Amino acid sequence: MKVIRGNLKGKKGIPRNGLCLGVHRAGIIERRLAKKLNRPLTIWSLRPDNEFLAYDKADFQDRGLSATDNLDEIDDALIFGVRGAPPQVREEAAKRGLEIVADATCPYVVEQEEAAVKFLELGLNLVMLSDPNHHGIPRIRGIAEKLGRPLFIVPTVAEIEDINLTRNEPIGVIVQTTFWIESYKEIIGALLDRFADVHIRNTACIDSLQRLPVVVELARATDAIVIVGWTEGMTTRMVETAKSCTDKVFEIKHPDDLDPAWFRGAQSVGVIGANETPEWMVEETVNRLEALA
Numbered sequence: 001m002k003v004i005r006g007n008l009k010g011k012k013g014i015p016r017n018g019l020c021l022g023v024h025r026a027g028i029i030e031r032r033l034a035k036k037l038n039r040p041l042t043i044w045s046l047r048p049d050n051e052f053l054a055y056d057k058a059d060f061q062d063r064g065l066s067a068t069d070n071l072d073e074i075d076d077a078l079i080f081g082v083r084g085a086p087p088q089v090r091e092e093a094a095k096r097g098l099e100i101v102a103d104a105t106c107p108y109v110v111e112q113e114e115a116a117v118k119f120l121e122l123g124l125n126l127v128m129l130s131d132p133n134h135h136g137i138p139r140i141r142g143i144a145e146k147l148g149r150p151l152f153i154v155p156t157v158a159e160i161e162d163i164n165l166t167r168n169e170p171i172g173v174i175v176q177t178t179f180w181i182e183s184y185k186e187i188i189g190a191l192l193d194r195f196a197d198v199h200i201r202n203t204a205c206i207d208s209l210q211r212l213p214v215v216v217e218l219a220r221a222t223d224a225i226v227i228v229g230w231t232e233g234m235t236t237r238m239v240e241t242a243k244s245c246t247d248k249v250f251e252i253k254h255p256d257d258l259d260p261a262w263f264r265g266a267q268s269v270g271v272i273g274a275n276e277t278p279e280w281m282v283e284e285t286v287n288r289l290e291a292l293a
């Protein structure tokens with residue numbers, strides 16, 4: 001069995017370690033600050049359970065870094081993590097007098113928030129193309145609530161029916177940073193059918209635009225594909241995207257999850273990591289599959 005690794009090397013906006021730009025950048029900020037300030041630092045995170053999985057978790061803990069989504073657990077200083085924070089959390093942190101030593105929010109998340117604010121300030125009704133369970137929803141919902149406006153979440157064409165607006169009421173459409181471009185083309189087409197005044201801002205991040213086409217290529221070129229990841233944003237999109245090409249899609253969180261029975265009869269298998277999957281985990285998965293060959 002031939003094992004082919006998804007080739008992300010040289011893709012614009014994807015660091016050499018295969019992580020996404022936002023996660024890679026946040027890790028650098030957090031480690032540098034821990035070293036410079038030489039004191040324990042807490043990261044406020046929308047997903048504290050996932051915060052350090054892209055790195056060596058023990059190493060981060062040794063550097064005095066920890067993560068929480070509860071401001072009550074933070075005594076004096078914090079860093080906002082890569083996934084950002086709803087405006088209400090930022091305001092509460094300021095009210096409590098907590099020192100914000102850094103904001104490691106991904107620049108694409110910031111861009112998405114700015115697009116949402118701009119649409120809302122223009123008086124448009126905000127529509128977000130996204131899985132309703134995505135960790136980024138509380139941020140955008142918080143922004144809409146702060147400006148006293150509703151937020152319509154549209155994961156598929158079917159949910160367009162639930163938008164209780166008339167044809168001529170204006171809508172501003174943003175997309176989840178990790179959203180498969182082909183599925184939102186279909187949803188946007190349906191929105192244009194239903195509404196007369198549609199404003200669109202493509203807020204998908206560079207990682208989605210670069211990594212998902214590699215998933216398609218790999219899924220088409222192999223008999224089965226293994227996706228190593230756990231994030232409900234990018235990993236879910238990668239699985240969804242691969243399934244649009246083949247039935248043989250296997251999602252694992254660790255090389256130990258591999259089951260040799262999945263690959264019986266396969267001549268080739270593709271392997272690719274998600275945006276928070278460390279390099280060693282992808283390599284180990286490739287090695288174990290090669291050992292089966």
Ligand code: SF4
Pocket residue numbers: 020021022023082106107108109177178205206207208234275
């Ligand atoms: S997946 Fe995209 S939006 Fe999310 S942290 Fe990475 S670069 Fe930023």
